[in-house]
Amino acid sequence: MANIMIRTAVSGGLTFYLPKRDLEASISSIEFDTQEKWGGELKLDNGGIYYIDPIARPPRLPISLRARRIGAAED
Amino acid sequence: MTTLSREETEALIAEVLEVYPEKAKKDRAKHLTVNDQSIEQSKKCITSNRKTLPGVMTVRGCAYAGSKGVVWGPIKDMIHISHGPIGCGQFSRAGRRNYYVGTTGVDTFATMNFTSDFQEKDIVFGGDKKLSKLIEEIDQLFPLNKGISVQSECPIGLIGDDIEAIAKKTSAAIGKPVVPVRCEGFRGVSQSLGHHIANDTIRDWVLDKRDGVTMETTPYDVAIIGDYNIGGDAWATRILLEEMALRVVAQWSGDGTLAEMMNTPKVKLNLLHCYRSMNYISRHMEEKYGIPYMEYNFFGLTKIIESMRRIAAFFDDSVKEKCEAVIARYQPMVDAVIARFKPRLQGKKVMLYVGGLRPRHIIGAYEDLGMEVVGTGYEFGHNDDYDRTIKEMGNATLIYDDANGFELEEFVKRIKPDMVGSGIKEKYIFQKMGIPFRQMHSWDYSGPYHGYDGFGIFARDMDIALSNPVWNNLLPPWKKVTAEAVKEAA
């Protein structure tokens, strides 16, 4: 588990930030994207996949969450 | 000067890598690349933020340098103790030209060196007592200090002194903030982690100290973050922002104070110049206080105008109008600068190798003068820096990460740029090779380079370096004679 931060990108999409490794990547897909259920599997454009427990859509971004890495570490 | 094609540049990289042993070659190959603007993600072509290869001459610094030298050092009304042996602080003292106003030694302390001067017995028995005593003495001798930060050097981490406990205790005793910073030099691969650690200590020990205290605010409050006021850069920036009728509440951290930092959570917009060293705290403020941050670039006409418009777009129409008025007012001044210098500089090629933000931020300023940047690289950049660089650089130009002395020299020999912009460690090598050089860390005792005022100075400095008559006198007279004789004979 690692702390991550999700924020709205300048271009409008979502970006993923992992402070521990100073890793910034855009989120290419998010598993659940509705008002009540938001989160799940996050696919990053660098090939990484992370999982966050689904929550109600946060009223404001950025938000810090706990995430689990799925699959091998990307670099 | 030669322009290389993509294949030639690739061949050049391969040729330079030839001298390394197999393993080193494989490692370094990942850090050198030929720019391809069609690539969206830098990690596909370049690896960065990795440990430097042992045995090569890197120009990187340590985490202590990133914290004490970059982020904390320019906070002028605090005293920053270099905690540990005397060398780290003394050899880095006042080397960075972050200007400030104030009376040094009375109410400002940025160029002074405070150290706990560790001796053998402190290493053996621990330096806690010494540090407490030092902090109390400092507060007696310099009562106008607003706070103290303890910047750990390597031995502190090795012997495991509890500087956090001392900080809490002494802070209560002197009634001022004492911030322990665990920025031992061995942490991380470069100064970059030092920036991060320093940002985190600001978050934990400074930023929330005035939460709940009200301050008179306006809808136009902004903070300048990551402008270190090298040669007065932040002042040149501040002038422009104030002319746009914005109120600059804080300058982090060039000519900045502790109170300004504590007031920053009340601003409307954080303006982030050096993304690399201060993005951490900007992200934190965005999440905790809902203050958006914006990366901007005040180098060179094109980028200044673009950035000012983007900043103005955050505010109401009155700011937008003022922004346009400012742009219009300065236009004749920059027109004159360009008319004077562009014909002299047109077509010249530049190679850069700097840190932080400059490898990408100054490209636009050179282009405004008709010059071209043919190679660039970061000492301690990360992938997100390179992501932002690819688009700024021309196709088939060279990009190098954590380049070492040998590689830079070989690249310069082959690419033959008209000018190199890098730091003091590279300066004399290239000047002796007969290549005009400007220090792009410290502006070579000049500056500011930010903003409209800075652009004129930048253009003049580049011209001074390139047009210096010394470059025609590199050949000693006796060799010149033979060269002419040969020509005549031919």
Ligand code: SF4
């Ligand atoms: S690496 Fe350690 S000893 Fe060297 S300058 Fe940095 S803090 Fe000091």
